[in-house]
Amino acid sequence: MTVGTTRELIAAEARRQFMAQGYAATSVRGVAGAAGIDPALVIRHFGSKEQLFLATVDVEGPFAPALAGPLTGMGERLVALVLDERLSGVLRTPYRAMIRATDSAAVREQLVAAMEATLARPLAERLDGPDAELRAHLVAAQVGGLLEALVILEDPAVVDADAAAVARLYGAAVSTLLTPPSG
Amino acid sequence: MTVGTTRELIAAEARRQFMAQGYAATSVRGVAGAAGIDPALVIRHFGSKEQLFLATVDVEGPFAPALAGPLTGMGERLVALVLDERLSGVLRTPYRAMIRATDSAAVREQLVAAMEATLARPLAERLDGPDAELRAHLVAAQVGGLLEALVILEDPAVVDADAAAVARLYGAAVSTLLTPPSG
DNA sequence: GTCTATACTGCGATAGAC
DNA sequence: GTCTATCGCAGTATAGAC
Numbered sequence: 325m326t327v328g329t330t331r332e333l334i335a336a337e338a339r340r341q342f343m344a345q346g347y348a349a350t351s352v353r354g355v356a357g358a359a360g361i362d363p364a365l366v367i368r369h370f371g372s373k374e375q376l377f378l379a380t381v382d383v384e385g386p387f388a389p390a391l392a393g394p395l396t397g398m399g400e401r402l403v404a405l406v407l408d409e410r411l412s413g414v415l416r417t418p419y420r421a422m423i424r425a426t427d428s429a430a431v432r433e434q435l436v437a438a439m440e441a442t443l444a445r446p447l448a449e450r451l452d453g454p455d456a457e458l459r460a461h462l463v464a465a466q467v468g469g470l471l472e473a474l475v476i477l478e479d480p481a482v483v484d485a486d487a488a489a490v491a492r493l494y495g496a497a498v499s500t501l502l503t504p505p506s507g
Numbered sequence: 508m509t510v511g512t513t514r515e516l517i518a519a520e521a522r523r524q525f526m527a528q529g530y531a532a533t534s535v536r537g538v539a540g541a542a543g544i545d546p547a548l549v550i551r552h553f554g555s556k557e558q559l560f561l562a563t564v565d566v567e568g569p570f571a572p573a574l575a576g577p578l579t580g581m582g583e584r585l586v587a588l589v590l591d592e593r594l595s596g597v598l599r600t601p602y603r604a605m606i607r608a609t610d611s612a613a614v615r616e617q618l619v620a621a622m623e624a625t626l627a628r629p630l631a632e633r634l635d636g637p638d639a640e641l642r643a644h645l646v647a648a649q650v651g652g653l654l655e656a657l658v659i660l661e662d663p664a665v666v667d668a669d670a671a672a673v674a675r676l677y678g679a680a681v682s683t684l685l686t687p688p689s690g
Numbered sequence: 691g692t693c694t695a696t697a698c699t700g701c702g703a704t705a706g707a708c
Numbered sequence: 709g710t711c712t713a714t715c716g717c718a719g720t721a722t723a724g725a726c
Binding site: 536546550556 | 718719720721722
């Protein structure tokens with residue numbers, strides 16, 4: 325389906341390497357070599373290594389299915405999506421690459437924008453009660469925390485835990501923010 | 508209080524730069540220059556840039572005060588510690604530097620160990636009911652999520668939010684995992 | 691035994707020739 | 709458009725000066 329222009333060839337190879345090895349371990353020269361072209365071409369087409377990363381790596385935030393249903397059980401459904409390894413390619417892997425590249429302000433902003441557009445903003449519209457917007461962003465922080473433990477820190481206590489138990493327990497904690505605070 | 512040995516001089520300057528600029532933007536040559544010594548000496552003393560980082564940057568996990576009191580309100584107290592800017596130097600700043608250096612497995616392990624020793628393990632001993640250990644680690648994931656939103660991603664919706672509201676709302680969500688699950 | 695000088699390899703990026 | 713040559717900087721190893 326790729327048209328095969330040089331630019332798209334570079335982008336495809338760069339995405340592969342950034343996702344597999346991260347930002348620091350991926351070199352412009354390595355991408356160019358694997359694509360069979362000259363390193364200077366990569367810079368010519370994308371401007372810099374950072375811009376190449378921004379253009380090729382992004383999270384897609386596959387939260388829509390969980391947000392579509394009723395508020396009841398939504399916390400558990402959100403957590404289940406994070407735990408679903410079939411979604412790694414669109415969530416876990418780019419999330420890891422981007423978090424580890426947040427030295428760059430542009431990467432930070434792109435990741436915050438993606439999580440806001442796919443999670444915090446649509447969620448805020450669903451919430452009742454005071455502080456709906458803040459609560460939605462705090463849910464996003466919780467989701468980020470679980471992703472961090474799973475794929476950034478690879479904390480064995482979470483990675484090796486029973487997924488159903490994590491979904492139940494962490495999902496309940498997320499749900500606390502979905503229902504209006506009592507009092 | 509520093510004895511002034513070359514090794515300690517290097518360590519102090521390295522810590523300063525790693526905390527202020529992060530791992531990638533700090534160079535062995537820059538540390539050596541600021542310390543007024545030769546770059547090769549840094550390697551001589553610490554082996555590599557990565558080992559220099561591991562030896563000089565660590566989070567201290569100042570959670571003990573929050574963990575000491577009653578379970579009631581502990582969630583809010585933990586969140587308040589994360590939000591306390593006076594603790595930045597021992598928590599936020601090293602946390603940011605370490606998360607952004609988690610390409611290194613050794614950095615991952617050192618950060619996980621610090622959070623486990625100062626938060627998850629002492630907390631697990633305080634918790635009643637089933638899955639105490641998993642729940643304690645999920646609390647650590649929540650704390651990590653808040654730190655991530657605040658200091659890694661610098662999400663304006665959280666950074667600019669009223670601290671008291673964050674403590675109340677996020678603290679309540681943390682507390683969900685502190686009390687034994689109902690049912 | 692500390693420390694300096696030097697050098698090797700690889701990086702991102704630029705200038706300019708085809 | 710694409711490649712060649714090159715610049716300046718990085719981490720690090722080694723040799724040898726004090």
